Amino acid sequence: MIQQSEVIQIGRMSRPHGKAGEVQLTLSNDLWDEGVSSKDELFIALNIDSILVPFHVLEWRGKGMDSVILRLRGVESEEQAARLTGKQVYLFRRDCTAADSDDELLTWQDLVGYAVTASDGQSLGIIAAVDETTINTLAELTDGTLIPLHEDLIINLDTETHALQINYSR
Numbered sequence: 001m002i003q004q005s006e007v008i009q010i011g012r013m014s015r016p017h018g019k020a021g022e023v024q025l026t027l028s029n030d031l032w033d034e035g036v037s038s039k040d041e042l043f044i045a046l047n048i049d050s051i052l053v054p055f056h057v058l059e060w061r062g063k064g065m066d067s068v069i070l071r072l073r074g075v076e077s078e079e080q081a082a083r084l085t086g087k088q089v090y091l092f093r094r095d096c097t098a099a100d101s102d103d104e105l106l107t108w109q110d111l112v113g114y115a116v117t118a119s120d121g122q123s124l125g126i127i128a129a130v131d132e133t134t135i136n137t138l139a140e141l142t143d144g145t146l147i148p149l150h151e152d153l154i155i156n157l158d159t160e161t162h163a164l165q166i167n168y169s170r
Helices: 031-035 078-082
Strands: 007-017 022-027 042-048 051-063 067-072 088-092 115-118 123-131 138-141 146-148 154-158 163-166
Touching: 007 031, 007 042, 007 078
Parallel strands: 115 163
Antiparallel strands: 007 022, 007 088, 022 067, 042 051, 042 088, 051 067, 115 123, 123 138, 138 146, 154 163
8 A cells, every 4th residue: 555655746637638548637846847757667646535546657748837648557538537637646755856865855745743833933833734726835733724835934844853943923
């Protein structure tokens, strides 16, 4: 079984493309460009009924700045491709070239569970969820408070203690 810690969300399947089972992936970050350019064998995972299911990517090509057209093994018709519409798509961390560097590869989703403090040291709470569905990424704290997440707001990030300090005040 594929564990959430083995993958990084890269986007969402948006719609079927053509009649031969191709599907359009709308990317939410640039990990696709960094992770797949030199891979001979590429697999992605889709969240289907809360289970991460691997798919072998047979072919892919870019479509615009933030979309990719994929041909997946076992998906051979428009109807099969339509069943994948709206599914979250993940890239395996092992396939990300950025993961080969000394820096740990983190996404906004990896911050779930982190304790957040403001620049003045005030505890804001624990991140319960991260919403990346709009251009403004938001962290939802356990008390329901929403706070913006952006690289420019981060003062300190400690992956060992799961602590995040941001330039923010209530």
